[in-house]
Amino acid sequence: AQSVTQLGSHVSVSEGALVLLRCNYSSSVPPYLFWYVQYPNQGLQLLLKYTSAATLVKGINGFEAEFKKSETSFHLTKPSAHMSDAAEYFCAVTPSGGYQKVTFGTGTKLQVIP
Amino acid sequence: DGGITQSPKYLFRKEGQNVTLSCEQNLNHDAMYWYRQDPGQGLRLIYYSQIVNDFQKGDIAEGYSVSREKKESFPLTVTSAQKNPTAFYLCASSEGGRNTEAFFGQGTRLTVV
Secondary structure, eight states: EEEEEEOSEEEEEETTTOOEEEEEEEEESOOEEEEEOTTTSOOOEEEEESSOOEEEEEGGOOOOOEEEEETTEEEEESSOOOOOOOOEEEEEEETTGGGGEEEEEOOEEEEOOO | OHHHHHOOOEEEOOOOOOEEEEEESSSSSSSEEEEEEOTTTTTEEEEEEEEEEEEETTTOOEEEEOOBBBBBBEEEEEOOOOOOOOOEEEEEEEEOSSSSOOOOOOOOEEEEE
């Protein structure tokens, strides 16, 4: 079985401040991990994914995430928030066997304050 | 451009009626998925299909039906048996197998009136 927990359903940051969105996972086998972003009334877009090649993963729009096995975490960060980053972010986990068994977290809405 | 197209974007249904949501992809992906999204609950898997003419129930399949007669198409029917159908529905596709991610459509917002 696998699961993800996203701490904080809503996060607010000031424009230019550090963005930190938290994701902890549970998996009985080595996982693949994903971060997706969703803008209002739209589908999800992949930000980045971890597939065991490197623990620090860089994605689009300046986001990155670090896989920490000892902490079972895959937190998403961005050094400086931009107004356009306001969206909902989803962490997802799947066993290395394939996407079809992916489990999504409940999402974190990011608000960026000017 | 390759991608996934969901239609319509907004859909209104009267109680007791069936309604079908369309999902088409031209990415040549083997696997397709339907999710339901409700506020604060993330995405929940309704049905998925890994190959033409085959599909499996997800976590919340009751009150829904699907077909996969063509590789590029995976329509979802919301039946009158679904007691709370008002939601945002997302279709996705992936290559299948290991090390793949899903590509999502823009969603259909279904409202029961």
